Amino acid sequence: MESTHTRPRLTEIQVAELDLAAPAGPVLSFGPAPDPDGPAVRSGDVYALVRLRGRPVATVVCRVPPGADPAQAVAAAARDRLADLPPEPGPPGDLPRTSVVVATRERASQLARALDSLIAQDHPDFEIVVVDNAPSTDATRDLVQSKYGDLVRYVREPVPGLAVAHNRGVAVADGAVLAFTDDDVVADPHWLSALTAPFAADPGLGCATGLILPALLRTPAQILLESHGGFAKGFAPRDYDPARPPADEPLFPFTAGSFGSGANMAFRASVLRSVGGFDPATGTGTPAKGGDDLYAFVSVLAAGRRLRYTPDALVWHHHRETWQDLRNQAYGYGAGLTAYLTATLARRPALLPALLRALPRGLAHARAITAHRDDPAGAASRSPGEHGAQSHPWPRVLSRLERRGMLAGPLGYARARLRVRGVPLPWDPKADRRREPAEESRRRESAEERSR
Template sequence: MLTRHGLNSKSDAVSVVMACYSMERLQGIVAAVDSIAAQTLQPAEIIVAVDHNRALANTLRREMPGICVISYEDGPRGASGARNAGVAVVSTPYTAFIDDDEIADSYWLSELIHPFADDRVVGTGGRYRAVWRSPKPSWFPEEFGWVVGESFQGMPIETSRVRNVWSGNMAVRTAAFRAVGGFRVGFGKSGERSQPEDTDLCIRMAELGDDFHWVYVPASVIDHDIPFERSTFQFFLARCYSEGKGKIELRNDRNGSEELDDEREYVRGVLTSGLRRYVFGDSVSLSKAATVVAGIVSAGMGALSAIVCKRGQFVGSR
């Protein structure tokens, strides 16, 4: 049942999985679940996968008796393992993912699963709309929205085929997700580590068949909470560094496979255009221009650190 705007309809085709881990986010977890329950297209089931926190799991079972709450404790900490544990109990052909710091628009789910009418679509992803707790910094360039989990300048404005989407606003064919083993546990975002587990998953799932691909659906919208600590320049630089490092680690793990064309085009196209706009165009801002340069340099340093580390491992193994 792939109804685009079926008002208050119930779907037996899709379940929603949300990973969470902290009691401090209890209010956000409940709000996220409420937004899923208010969808114009109701999912068959909402599954909350709690990452190594029995107290939180017990609290959620009391607070939300109609929701399936599971405890993930069998593997290493991280959203990847928790999401996989959630999908393990899914019985529907499609699974959607949302995070515990997000609120879904009422048409989020119906828009997100609509492209699956095409059998070649193995997964979809939607648009992130940032909700800043503090004022958005004047120096923050729109081209770097991904730093805080916001759709950024340069992304498609229409439903489009893409290489990858982000795991907090994603839907997959459940069987295809399971066929590749789900998210790669031990590779992802945990503590200071920030590796692109969603990009890794998207590439592996697309490789399952000829012309299998992902679709970005900008009409499928979630509001993403941006806390104060993500509005600092220090966080910006650290996140750019981690992204550069993580993408090279992804390439290394795939035995040197050339999967970073999107990143090169992003730098050559999106960031170059942004610099022109901030220096010579109709949105002149020297602070944003300087931030773009700083972001490029920081990501480059992260990439270089991963390259040096890989070469060191190679030399050490000889």
């Protein structure tokens, strides 16, 4: 039996926001999940998103001494941190018609919180599609129909699995861009506009991802996950171009986890459909445990399209709260990683030579990551706030679970493929390629020629 000393004793970190350029001076407020009956931000540990004129630019973790002004304490820590700011984005073009797809299963209360934030988006032209995946009750349907009416479209998908549910959303959505998020997020009001603006600016773009920050850091499991990277990919925009592989990523494009995460991603609809969408044998709800988003990222890059990470597109994620949740998550991350690589081999054999060349370095890289987590000195070597929260040693039991998941991922994918055998793709990829507007093709080719 696992001893209790493997579970770190960590205390709550308050999640807050602060805009350094507010007209009346820095004002500190709770993040996306305030306690309406609780006090304002108080002394103690604070994790704060720093904004400049509303734009997210950094996170800081600091301790507010008793009796100190929390806003001034956090502002001082933020100014110390902000030596270099990411460049201001250019003005967006005409934002494309967008469909937001949210797959869910029996989590109506969380879904309502997410939908409330999605309805409040400042994007000028979008729809919301909820895909109810293998429901055992009518709770989700009743919520959508009774509370949201015509504001949200409800679709039922009886086959379990996140990728299957996403593919159902792809089939029914009418947007030129398809955005995906989860039922356990709160989207910043500017999220959808920021996530879809790159598609207007770059006709050769196939995918965009955004910033994911923690909505709460109340439990040891939530704090540990965020301390060791969470889902955030930093505050610097980045482009991934298959024609110009990044020099600092020798395993590109197989390190797909560095591109973004499934809770905050968008695709050009014609591109996603033309590459076959999401592999239905991957994702939560299948024996593969995950990897559906990673497979889609690599599929888009393998098709010659670019991917852009844009930190201005922000969602707040409610991390799982319990130790058992974190154990399951560690195992699932490992399984999803190797399941996605197996899916890439099985469905895109043309990538096999490149994958085989990268495999030894990839396995060494994965072992180095988990070994670094195991080493308390590795945690101590990171400065507070480098990954968004204070550094704490990663329990060895979680690293072992992650490695076990890596070993199980290929078999899990094979089992999942047997389960979904015969499940048809809900659209015709070849037909979608034929429907891609000629004008869009010409613009893309022109932009690619200029970039060369």
